Amino acid sequence: MISHVLPTYNRFPIAFDRGEGSWAITADGTRYLDLGAGIAVNVLGHANPDLVATLTEQAGRIWHVSNIYNIPQQEHLADLLVEHSFADTVFFTNSGTEAAELAIKMARKYWDHEGQPDRIEILTFEGAFHGRSTGAIAAAGSEKMVKGFGPLMPGFRQLPFGDMAALKAAISDKTCAVMIEPIQGEGGIRPLTDDELREVRGLCDQTGALLILDEVQCGMGRTGRLFAHEFAGITPDIMMVAKGIGGGFPLGAVLATEKAAAGMVAGTHGSTYGGNPLGCAVGAKVMQIVSDPAFLAEVSRKAGLFRQRLEGLVAAHPEVFESVRGQGLMLGLKCKVAPGDMVKAGHDQHVLTIAAADNTLRLLPPLNISDEDIAEAVARLDRAAGSLDG
């Protein structure tokens, strides 16, 4: 008999009852060190007192109003995002998937608005993940996500990730947009180099194609910069953000330049919940904390510490690990064992990690993880890897 919850997930037999900073705690009091953070969501850890206070205060005031009214909390969060990014304008969603949908719609609408309605092809990349809507699965085009769900939305073409020659050959003045993660998350913590990202931007500039960056996983301070593309010194035309932006409250956003958003006039898009006062109050608090240069400098410092110790871990377990990769606190351990085995061995040591494609174990801790917890994390990963040593 089918479970009452649709069985689309492979779940581990663990349930958490509460959390405290970088720790998730079961009902019987067992403490797990959380290096997954709800998949890069809990950027300020669990039960962060500032976020709890902000949410509670707003919850006692007003939770939800329709977007047919002005929402000051939404305007405030949009102001913060515009102030700290390339963007001129922001639309709020509840998730990364919805942000992907709008990014796709906005790019197509741009060309329609420019009098080129046939300019619909969006170039995307193998190993990409943009969400689970029909548009987002068509964009990523991975076999496991699209099989049986056809016909797919037309207009996407997948290229090998990081293959600049393939991009150069595929892009033209008929291309609508290029949509790419600066660092692939689900794909296995696979970064583009700064040079590659600059080249992608350059090819978009030459052809007029819009550059859509998916920073749902790598954005919001995860890399030690507020947004990952800042390292390359380029800016996109459209960007998707979600995961970390609400610190655990479901929230997403599409950021865009005025030019890219030119077609999105009243009536062209909307959402019932997107940008509600509760989500935006929490999001503004997250932004206020995470966009602080001192906070971001701490992320980079801790990332350096973590990475150095992970290099030691890889050296100590050459039969389990191959290398460390990633940027900031978006780290991957390329494994020689199945990453799922390492996840389970971690559970035995009460440390939470996440498997990704390309045989990679993902480490995405809260951005405010303490130095002590980083040391503890590496000690636990060391014991977990030890249990898998040949």
Ligand SMILES: *Cc1c(COP(=O)(O)O)cnc(C)c1O
């Ligand atoms: C998680 C993710 C998404 C989808 O976000 P949801 O909130 O799960 O809809 C899209 N893009 C990237 C890069 C992601 O990591």
